[in-house]
Amino acid sequence: MPTLAQPSDRPAAASRGTLGGAVRGTAGRIGHHLLGGPGRVVGADVARGLAVLGMFTAHVGITSADVGTLEGWLGLAHGRSSILFATVAGLSLALFTGGSEPVKGAAMRTARSRILVRAVLLLALVAVLDLFGTRVLLILGFYAAYFVLTLPFLRMPPGRLVATAALIAVVGPVLVYYGPEALARAGLRAPHDGSGAATDFLLTGHYPALVWMAYVLAGLALGRCDLRSPALHLGLVAGGFGLAALSSLASTVLVADAGGAEAIESRLAMTSAEYVVPAPTWSDPWPPLAGLYLEGPHDDTMFEAVGSGGFALGVLGLCLLVGAGVRKAPTTWFARVLRWALLVVVTPLAAVGALALTVYSLQIVTIWWWTRTYWDLLDPPTNEPLGWMVVITLLAATVWRALLGRGPLERLFGRVARTAFPPVPDRTTGS
Numbered sequence: 001m002p003t004l005a006q007p008s009d010r011p012a013a014a015s016r017g018t019l020g021g022a023v024r025g026t027a028g029r030i031g032h033h034l035l036g037g038p039g040r041v042v043g044a045d046v047a048r049g050l051a052v053l054g055m056f057t058a059h060v061g062i063t064s065a066d067v068g069t070l071e072g073w074l075g076l077a078h079g080r081s082s083i084l085f086a087t088v089a090g091l092s093l094a095l096f097t098g099g100s101e102p103v104k105g106a107a108m109r110t111a112r113s114r115i116l117v118r119a120v121l122l123l124a125l126v127a128v129l130d131l132f133g134t135r136v137l138l139i140l141g142f143y144a145a146y147f148v149l150t151l152p153f154l155r156m157p158p159g160r161l162v163a164t165a166a167l168i169a170v171v172g173p174v175l176v177y178y179g180p181e182a183l184a185r186a187g188l189r190a191p192h193d194g195s196g197a198a199t200d201f202l203l204t205g206h207y208p209a210l211v212w213m214a215y216v217l218a219g220l221a222l223g224r225c226d227l228r229s230p231a232l233h234l235g236l237v238a239g240g241f242g243l244a245a246l247s248s249l250a251s252t253v254l255v256a257d258a259g260g261a262e263a264i265e266s267r268l269a270m271t272s273a274e275y276v277v278p279a280p281t282w283s284d285p286w287p288p289l290a291g292l293y294l295e296g297p298h299d300d301t302m303f304e305a306v307g308s309g310g311f312a313l314g315v316l317g318l319c320l321l322v323g324a325g326v327r328k329a330p331t332t333w334f335a336r337v338l339r340w341a342l343l344v345v346v347t348p349l350a351a352v353g354a355l356a357l358t359v360y361s362l363q364i365v366t367i368w369w370w371t372r373t374y375w376d377l378l379d380p381p382t383n384e385p386l387g388w389m390v391v392i393t394l395l396a397a398t399v400w401r402a403l404l405g406r407g408p409l410e411r412l413f414g415r416v417a418r419t420a421f422p423p424v425p426d427r428t429t430g431s
Helices: 019-035 042-060 071-079 082-094 105-130 142-152 159-184 193-202 209-223 228-257 261-271 290-295 302-327 333-355 354-374 384-404 407-421
Strands: none
Touching: 019 384, 042 071, 042 082, 042 290, 042 302, 042 333, 042 354, 042 384, 071 302, 082 159, 082 290, 105 142, 105 354, 105 407, 142 193, 142 302, 159 193, 159 209, 159 290, 159 302, 193 209, 193 261, 209 302, 228 290, 228 302, 228 407, 261 290, 261 407, 302 333, 333 354, 333 384, 354 384, 354 407
16 A cells, blocks of 8 residues: 555664664665565565556556567556555554454554544545546545545454455445446436535546455455465465456357457447447336446456456465565575575565655656656557656655655654654553
């Protein structure tokens, strides 16, 4: 999550007294900053970094549906990167409130209050970013809504969180698919401005909470587990990617039986209130049930929720596995070589993940400035601009984190939240 700090973000203690101690102290501080200290979950930072770079790809990259090409592989970022971002948000909420052992009493009340402060700050930030008018569909405002909606679930055990996430993944898409239709046929309109913010966040927006909370709660459930467990890592990889494959197969079969994606979209164009003018009435044909068989980016169907949600969990499992490998002390020369190879890949990605809010915001400013000064960065001629954005981001984030630790926006949000709600002694045992 771009606005919640994991534990062990404090600077490491430096050695003093000798030149050698100063050198070791400086190296220790840099090493501490780069991986965030022993209490930080490196895999979560890596996954968040991948999600941010995936959103770069979705915004400025040239992609295709042909997985036999580089553009086809880049196309995997559409939809999945923002879903991974939301899943890691839930994981970060869990870490922020105690991990596998949630805090209680006054500590939980303080944590919830700080989350609310961050939600307000996110709304303020996204209001500023929206002024640039970049045509990028900003997710940060929806994040603020997710933060607030997650508050009642912070003390829920993992099993119930998983069950709730599964229920939302099944029921939520039906509500999001037919809800706007019911509004239109009742003579009401889907909101298109801030006066309908609640409806937009929940139902009609680009990231509707009635579907996307499934990803957040799945991440929250994961964060309530033992993230050091290799069995959990491997289970996430096998189960997540397996679930994604089965969901995709089921969707493909159902879509083919319904005449194909083009036929379904044609029927939608003839029945959906989004396209039909004047708005249809209760007795007019409704959008076909087959529309819920699709699994494309931002279709917000059950098959996308299960498939892309499973994909996100699989990626998280891989990231946690790699992060554990980086933390593990090597015992042989081969293990040392492997660890250094992992560090070369992991460190820059983790830096981007740790500075995700700052990096995401700078991306919007960069797109605005470049498009205004040169040409439309959202419609590039090649993937060269994407390549430069990724390389510069990885280098800049790594250098910043090595020398200064937390990003400027992350530091600001944390300071405001701590100032508004300082830590208090927890003298209670209840939640």
